[in-house]
Amino acid sequence: MENQDKLEQDKQEEPVSLLSRSLVTGFVGGLLGGFFGIVLFYFNFSEVSPKSYLLRSWLTASWIDxxxxxxxxxxxxxxxxxxxxxxxxxxxxxxxxLMMGIAYGIVMWFIVFYIIQPIFPNIPPLMELSANTIVSTVCLYILYGTFIGYSISYDYNDTMYKLRADKERKS
Known part of the structure; x- marks a missing residue:
């Protein structure tokens, strides 16, 4: 009976998968990126707000503002x-x-501000954006890409290192 009933402190937690941790990293990175995008817009570093892309393009309700x-x-x-x-x-x-995360952020900026921009009617084309908007948003996307990229890559490589170390220790 005693062997069957383990103490709560002796139970091991189920490990969270690498993909799950990567998705949590993505969600948190998106929250931070969205927040800082609003801050850039609020302080007039950018003429484009995240609300402009996601809500104002298709909705006209007063609560959007x-x-x-x-x-x-x-x-x-x-x-x-x-x-x-x-x-x-x-x-x-x-x-x-870090360079891969930076490149990923720049590619995402290019996709958002150049490739899919035509489906957002209230966002000016890339050539009509101010230099402040372009520089600020590129920097934001670089930070976002670096956060996502380096966090996921570090977690993956750290997990693989620990698995190899455990395998070597057991053999």
Whole structure:
């Protein structure tokens, strides 16, 4: 009976999968990126707000300009960021380099501000954006890409190192 009933302190937690941790990293990165995007817009470093992309493009309700629109935009960016983290996880997780995260951020900026921009009617084309907006948003995307990329790559490489060390220790 005593062997069957383990003490609570002796039970080991189920490890969280690497993919799950990567998705959490993506969600948190999206929340932080969305928050700082709102800050850039609020302090006039950028003429484009995350609300402009996600809500104002398709909705005309008055609540979009309130705190609810801001919070909903940030949460939506967090959810969309799950996809970007998953893509990074699948394609680049083995590359443990800050440069890969920087490049990933720049590519995402180019996709958002150039390739898919035409589906957002209230966002000016890239050539009509101010230099402040371009520089500020590129910097934000570089920080976001670096956060996502380096966090996922570091976690992957650290996990693989620990697995190899455990395997060597057992043999």
């Amino acid at each position: 309130s705190w609810l629109g801001t919070v909903l935009s940030i949460l939506m960016i967090g959810v969309i960021s799950l996809l970007t983290a998953f893509i990074y996880y699948v394609l680049f997780k083995k590359i443990n380099s």
